[in-house]
Amino acid sequence: MDEKYFxxxxxxxxxxxxxxxxxxxxxxxxxxxxxxxxxxxxxxxxYLHMGHVRNYSVGDALSWFKRLQGFNVLxxxxxxxxxxxxxxxxxxxxxxPREWTEANIEHMRGQLKRLGISxxxxxxxxxxxxxxxxxDQWFFLRMxxxxxxxxxxxxxxxxxxxxxxxxxxxxxGGVCWRCGASVLKRDLEQWFxxxxxxxxxxxxDMKEIEQGWPERVxxxxxxxxxxxxxAFVDFQIKDADERVRIFTTxxxxxxxxxxxxxxxxxxxxxxxxxxxxxxxFVERVRASRVGAAKQPGEDEExxxxxxxxxxxxxxxxxxxxxxxxxxxxxxxxxxxxxxxxAHDERDFEFAQRYSLxxxxxxxxxxxxxxxxxxxxxxxxQSAVMPHAFTDYGILVNSSDWSGxxxxxxxxxxxxxxxxxxxxxxxxxxxxxxxxxxxxRFWGAPIPVVYCDKCGVVPVPDxxxxxxxxxxxxxxxxxxxxxxxxxxxxxxxxxxCEGAARRETDTMDTFVDSSWYxxxxxxxxxxxxxxxxxxxAYWTPVDxxxxxxxxxxxxxxxxxxxxxxxxxxxxxxxNEPVKRLMTQGMVVAETFYRExxxxxxxxxxxxxxxxxxxxxxxxxxxxTLINDGQPVTVGAFEKMSKSTNNGVDPDEMIRAYxxxxxxxxxxxxxxxxxxxxxxxxxxDGALRFLRRVYSTVYRWRRGFTDVxxxxxxxxxxxxxxxxxxxxxHQTILRVAEDxxxxxxxxxxxxxxxxxxxxxxxxxGPDKCSSADRFAVREALESLVVMxxxxxxxxxxxxxxxxxHAGGLIGSSxxxxxxxxxxxxxxxxxxxxxxxxxxxxxxxxxxxxxEEELRAAALSDEKVxxxxxxxxxxxxxxxxxxxxxxxxx
RNA sequence: GCCGGAGUGGCGAAAUUGGUAUACGCACGAGACUCAAAAUCUCGCGAGCGCAAGCUCAUGUCGGUUCAAGUCCGACCUCCGGUACCA
Numbered sequence: 001m002d003e004k005y006f007x008x009x010x011x012x013x014x015x016x017x018x019x020x021x022x023x024x025x026x027x028x029x030x031x032x033x034x035x036x037x038x039x040x041x042x043x044x045x046x047y048l049h050m051g052h053v054r055n056y057s058v059g060d061a062l063s064w065f066k067r068l069q070g071f072n073v074l075x076x077x078x079x080x081x082x083x084x085x086x087x088x089x090x091x092x093x094x095x096x097p098r099e100w101t102e103a104n105i106e107h108m109r110g111q112l113k114r115l116g117i118s119x120x121x122x123x124x125x126x127x128x129x130x131x132x133x134x135x136d137q138w139f140f141l142r143m144x145x146x147x148x149x150x151x152x153x154x155x156x157x158x159x160x161x162x163x164x165x166x167x168x169x170x171x172x173g174g175v176c177w178r179c180g181a182s183v184l185k186r187d188l189e190q191w192f193x194x195x196x197x198x199x200x201x202x203x204x205d206m207k208e209i210e211q212g213w214p215e216r217v218x219x220x221x222x223x224x225x226x227x228x229x230x231a232f233v234d235f236q237i238k239d240a241d242e243r244v245r246i247f248t249t250x251x252x253x254x255x256x257x258x259x260x261x262x263x264x265x266x267x268x269x270x271x272x273x274x275x276x277x278x279x280x281f282v283e284r285v286r287a288s289r290v291g292a293a294k295q296p297g298e299d300e301e302x303x304x305x306x307x308x309x310x311x312x313x314x315x316x317x318x319x320x321x322x323x324x325x326x327x328x329x330x331x332x333x334x335x336x337x338x339x340x341x342a343h344d345e346r347d348f349e350f351a352q353r354y355s356l357x358x359x360x361x362x363x364x365x366x367x368x369x370x371x372x373x374x375x376x377x378x379x380x381q382s383a384v385m386p387h388a389f390t391d392y393g394i395l396v397n398s399s400d401w402s403g404x405x406x407x408x409x410x411x412x413x414x415x416x417x418x419x420x421x422x423x424x425x426x427x428x429x430x431x432x433x434x435x436x437x438x439x440r441f442w443g444a445p446i447p448v449v450y451c452d453k454c455g456v457v458p459v460p461d462x463x464x465x466x467x468x469x470x471x472x473x474x475x476x477x478x479x480x481x482x483x484x485x486x487x488x489x490x491x492x493x494x495x496c497e498g499a500a501r502r503e504t505d506t507m508d509t510f511v512d513s514s515w516y517x518x519x520x521x522x523x524x525x526x527x528x529x530x531x532x533x534x535x536a537y538w539t540p541v542d543x544x545x546x547x548x549x550x551x552x553x554x555x556x557x558x559x560x561x562x563x564x565x566x567x568x569x570x571x572x573x574n575e576p577v578k579r580l581m582t583q584g585m586v587v588a589e590t591f592y593r594e595x596x597x598x599x600x601x602x603x604x605x606x607x608x609x610x611x612x613x614x615x616x617x618x619x620x621x622x623t624l625i626n627d628g629q630p631v632t633v634g635a636f637e638k639m640s641k642s643t644n645n646g647v648d649p650d651e652m653i654r655a656y657x658x659x660x661x662x663x664x665x666x667x668x669x670x671x672x673x674x675x676x677x678x679x680x681x682x683d684g685a686l687r688f689l690r691r692v693y694s695t696v697y698r699w700r701r702g703f704t705d706v707x708x709x710x711x712x713x714x715x716x717x718x719x720x721x722x723x724x725x726x727x728h729q730t731i732l733r734v735a736e737d738x739x740x741x742x743x744x745x746x747x748x749x750x751x752x753x754x755x756x757x758x759x760x761x762x763g764p765d766k767c768s769s770a771d772r773f774a775v776r777e778a779l780e781s782l783v784v785m786x787x788x789x790x791x792x793x794x795x796x797x798x799x800x801x802x803h804a805g806g807l808i809g810s811s812x813x814x815x816x817x818x819x820x821x822x823x824x825x826x827x828x829x830x831x832x833x834x835x836x837x838x839x840x841x842x843x844x845x846x847x848x849e850e851e852l853r854a855a856a857l858s859d860e861k862v863x864x865x866x867x868x869x870x871x872x873x874x875x876x877x878x879x880x881x882x883x884x885x886x887x
Numbered sequence: 888g889c890c891g892g893a894g895u896g897g898c899g900a901a902a903u904u905g906g907u908a909u910a911c912g913c914a915c916g917a918g919a920c921u922c923a924a925a926a927u928c929u930c931g932c933g934a935g936c937g938c939a940a941g942c943u944c945a946u947g948u949c950g951g952u953u954c955a956a957g958u959c960c961g962a963c964c965u966c967c968g969g970u971a972c973c974a
Contacts, residue, residue, distance in 0.1 A: 216969080219891055668899060744911085744912095752911065830906080881906050
């Protein structure tokens with residue numbers, strides 16, 4: 001142990017040692033409890049950013065803690081290495097996606113190793129390797145066999161100029177991101193997974209994870225699945241042998257249906273298309289739907305035209321007009337609705353616009369339903385409604401159903417419809433099937449062959465993987481690069497051995513990330529996606545950590561995938577992740593000047609700016625170091641290139657060491673909050689580490705002759721006794737905080753313990769052997785407890801204290817608190833008079849209530865406040881406070 | 888609009904779940920060491936009044952419950968995240 005703290009030296013030394021000893025390499029062991037700690041796998045963009053650093057620091061802190069508690073901890077790492085950016089790089093720089101991706105991985109792996117995260121690197125996986133995507137294909141085939149995968153026509157964004165498919169992102173605003181051409185919709189045959197089959201299970205099983213997942217994530221998923229209970233009702237079309245089926249959640253309002261609205265894609269329109277106005281409208285809506293034209297917040301105006309058709313309300317026998325409108329979606333419900341303007345906001349808006357009748361059929365129910373003033377069966381229709389009344393209530397103007405409550409009417413009317421054969425109650429979901437086809441090169445090829453004789457033929461298992469070709473032409477225009485590789489496309493039919501073509505679409509990358517953490521359990525398996533026994537030992541994941549931006553898609557897909565795997569017999573549980581932690585963004589200050597063009601801004605990196613403050617430390621202004629001229633201080637924003645406020649983790653590690661970077665990223669804010677990156681803050685983290693280090697250094701040879709067992713309390717000085725108490729209190733707090741992942745307060749507690757030791761006045765030179773014991777206990781506990789946050793420094797200090805063998809793989813355990821020692825000997829009990837703090841009295845924790853009360857009442861300061869007043873009540877909360885109520 | 892979450896010193900944040908509001912850190916101020924600076928160390932640091940002891944006011948706003956409210960209830964304001972015509 002050197003006298004000074006040299007992080008780069010220490011970190012290199014321990015990273016090397018951990019690698020040599022395989023410190024973090026684990027295997028299933030039935031004799032030990034396991035803990036599976038998982039961080040979301042990153043896309044290998046080329047550089048690690050601070051969000052990654054934070055994510056892995058969090059996971060590593062927990063992994064270390066669990067190891068020190070004796071768990072067999074699986075902490076693996078891998079790469080989500082398929083995806084668009086590699087293809088963009090190929091187009092721009094003429095480098096093959098694989099080379100680009102693997103170079104990025106190489107670089108980022110180096111960065112990660114310098115951070116010293118405790119991964120079992122033998123288990124590293126990458127989605128783009130045939131060893132991995134072979135099993136994506138295998139899963140595809142299993143789902144295909146079970147009918148869980150099907151093909152259907154589905155629209156994609158199409159750039160007519162470049163003749164290529166665009167993602168929603170690439171066609172935002174309805175124009176191609178590269179060439180600016182107007183984006184078209186084009187129907188393609190695509191592959192879908194029947195996630196909707198699992199909608200109800202995805203909803204129901206949430207109760208298994210309610211305890212461990214953030215409420216907001218579950219809420220978002222619930223809304224995304226969007227279950228609604230209602231009914232289908234068939235409306236007969238007048239003068240035709242056809243019916244229009246509508247879906248409604250409010251069948252109780254059916255007597256208020258004054259028209260029917262169908263989607264622009266509804267088949268019934270074939271009857272009406274002869275009408276020129278209808279055809280024109282449909283065409284116009286279709287054109288406006290192209291691309292991801294709609295931005296959040298901008299609602300399309302509700303528009304429609306009368307089709308000239310009439311529909312018969314099966315309840316009332318009434319004949320109502322059929323309209324076609326842009327606000328009815330073909331893919332939800334039945335693609336048609338009955339419009340009840342009096343009781344639905346959208347229908348109301350539409351009816352107002354086109355002067356369609358509004359008929360009220362629900363009245364508000366007062367709590368004393370009997371006391372409704374007017375006769376509920378007939379309501380004055382001339383009363384103008386300012387907006388729709390959408391609450392439940394009591395039915396009026398509804399023939400025999402009038403007077404019923406909405407809740408009852410819904411049930412009974414649906415049953416009635418069913419008995420008469422014109423409807424039935426139904427549950428629908430917003431959740432749609434998962435489209436997994438991508439017209440891209442850099443993804444897992446879909447293992448299907450098209451044969452003129454045999455049709456769609458799945459590739460047999462023994463021919464997997466269907467390998468991506470090494471080379472292709474990347475022009476960014478024309479057909480997908482994969483479709484241009486003849487030796488890939490042209491193949492033989494597995495069934496008839498005749499000439500056939502391969503599917504050239506690849507799979508959505510969410511497929512890769514849906515099951516990767518199962519593969520970690522058995523990453524090299526060549527005969528299956530994994531060994532069931534190994535997965536049974538390690539999974540489900542005990543703690544998953546990642547960004548909240550994956551709250552819905554990834555986390556829903558992976559939940560679905562697990563249920564699918566359960567159904568094909570690979571796992572025995574419903575939910576893959578027991579506890580989920582969603583971390584906040586890493587943000588930094590922005591500095592800018594107005595640019596040449598009006599409204600444009602030129603951003604400056606925080607490293608190039610000097611910040612000026614007033615006496616109180618408030619920021620007053622900032623100047624650019626280069627020219628000394630002022631710059632505007634902007635908001636804290638997510639680190640990004642566009643705001644030039646990014647901080648390079650490598651530079652930080654070089655300047656402060658990985659341990660300080662990690663401590664800061666855990667200390668500065670709770671994990672769920674956004675983290676404000678401030679260089680001054682990381683100074684503080686380094687300062688703390690230096691203080692711990694130098695304290696350990698000073699004491700390192702001071703414990704050779706000290707007994708390992710506890711010494712008698714009486715022999716301790718007051719300061720040492722206080723230190724022991726603080727030590728045990730800290731152990732309790734830190735263990736609790738680590739369990740809850742409250743790392744910021746855990747680190748604060750460690751800082752307090754160090755402060756207690758340095759303030760105690762106990763030094764290595766003049767110190768009784770009893771006191772020496774107390775210091776050893778404090779320091780050794782501190783060093784072990786700091787390991788989850790600053791593992792390199794902890795190892796070095798542990799060794800410095802004379803322990804061989806290191807903290808990992810040895811019998812070193814997280815310290816155990818002695819509850820008796822953690823108890824305070826003397827408490828300062830606050831005394832309030834009428835709820836206001838007036839004095840404090842000292843008392844031991846087990847002072848009886850009566851005594852506390854007496855002590856409080858006889859306190860001089862208290863006396864001054866209660867003198868001459870009547871004592872109404874004295875509240876004594878043992879160990880807490882005394883409150884005297886006077887009049 | 889709807890659904891979630893949050894508002895506490897100059898700043899990041901604590902507060903054992905109703906019991907001493909502001910732990911810990913950052914920033915800032917004063918001092919020690921130094922030729923000097925850095926580093927380090929010591930002290931101070933919510934606001935107001937006061938020589939002081941101390942008093943009063945402070946957890947987004949207003950009201951309520953309670954001996955006692957940052958914490959519970961009601962209404963509102965602001966900010967952040969998600970989402971979008973789901974019938």
